[in-house]
Amino acid sequence: MCATCGCGTTEHVHEHGDGTGHVHEHEHEHEHAHGYEGDYRIVTLEQDVLAKNDRVAARNRALFGARRIAAFNFTSAPGAGKTTLLEALIKQVGGRFPLAVIEGDQETARDADRIRSTGAPVVQINTRTGCHLDAQMVNAAVTALDPPRGALLLIENVGNLVCPALFDLGERAKAVILSVTEGEDKPLKYPHMFRAAGIAILSKVDLLPHLDFDVDECLSNIRRVNPTLRVFQVSTKKGIGLPAFCDYMASQVAMTPA
Amino acid sequence: MHELAITESMVAAVAEAVGVARVARVRLQVGRLAGVVPQALQFCFEACARGTTLEGAALQIDEIPARGRCRECGAELTMNSFVDTCACGCIEVELMSGQELRITQVEVEVQ
DSSP states (O other), X not given: OXXXXXXXXXXXXXXXXXXXXXXXXXXXXXXXXXXXXXXXXXXXXEEETTHHHHHHHHHHHHHHXXXXXXXXXXXXXXXXXXXXXXXXXXXXXXXXXXXXXXXXXXXXXXXXXXXXXXXXXXXXXXXXXXXXXXXXXXXXXXXXXXXXXXXXXXXXXXXXXXXXXXXXXSXXXXXXXXXXXXXXXXXXXXXXXXXXOSEEEEEOGGGGGGSOOOHHHHHHHHHHHOTTOEEEEOBTTTTBTHHHHHHHHHHHHHTOOO | OHHHHHHHHHHHHHHHHHTTSOEEEEEEEEETTSSOOXXXXXXXXXXXXXXXXXXXXXXXXXXXXXXXXXXXXXXXXXXXXXXXXXXXXXXOEEEEESOOEEEEEEEEEOO
8 A cells, every 4th residue: 555665556546436537647637526516616725734743743842841851752664673772771861860651563562561671651552553653642642651840751663764754743853773784775765764863873783793784884875864963873782882872862851941 | 554644634634624515626735755655645545535525536646846955056956865966966955845745725515
């Protein structure tokens, strides 16, 4: 169905109510409305399709602002290490300020269980067939979590480098994670996500000696898509780069405007 | 699959805007770099419109080309991707259009 995700058709025959049909590959003019008799009037809307999501996202952002909550939306392909990075971050900064976590997955509460074992309050959202979190889901989760003033809110999106790029959740920034096993070309292949991100984390860098992954080329590809994107190189397994990333996240809590 | 969620949002927004009137056509602007596949929107539209005032309506998608301006030399160019570079060699091109995802017009039946 979604050609971007690679899971369906890119063209199809469209059947009209009046029995005619055409393949949606070419430009065509509709001379008539379908299946209706009578007169028509034009209503000008000029409204963004995602206006409703953006309104709820603005409400979330206002709530975060009022409570001085720093909210980050973590996105990546499945298996890049989102939950592992959050676990490591929580262990490093836990106790310095309040934490709250929203976990997004199609199914299971596995990630929420992992986060819960660190002691951080967590809510799991299961999107079922959905491939991304939206602002309304986050709004409901935030209501349930009720994070205190001055908290760091970590939102782990569904593992997907495509769809979450388009949905504002009200976060301060999207944090995109790319593991070195995925290949240095991913920023070019999934430019929407890397363009939408405020920070990037290159994960599993302890594996670099075993791979042909070219870090400089990857960084250059990131810069081509998003010239000002700040990149942290991290290995949670070996602790490489973790202090710098955790200090950055802590500084974000401290600098949250009143 | 985000086209399904986007189409659902669009149908809901149109239905809310026009009330009980039956909709004959929806006009949508989709930018070249909006991150949405027009064919996938068409595919989802019929299913999402079923049982609403948009059932049987046509979805007309106006594709908007992406235009950028070079931050270095100021030249304007048509862009097919976020990583298109300027002829001057500069990689920093500011996107001016091409990310639109807007409902522009709705044609409704007059009762």
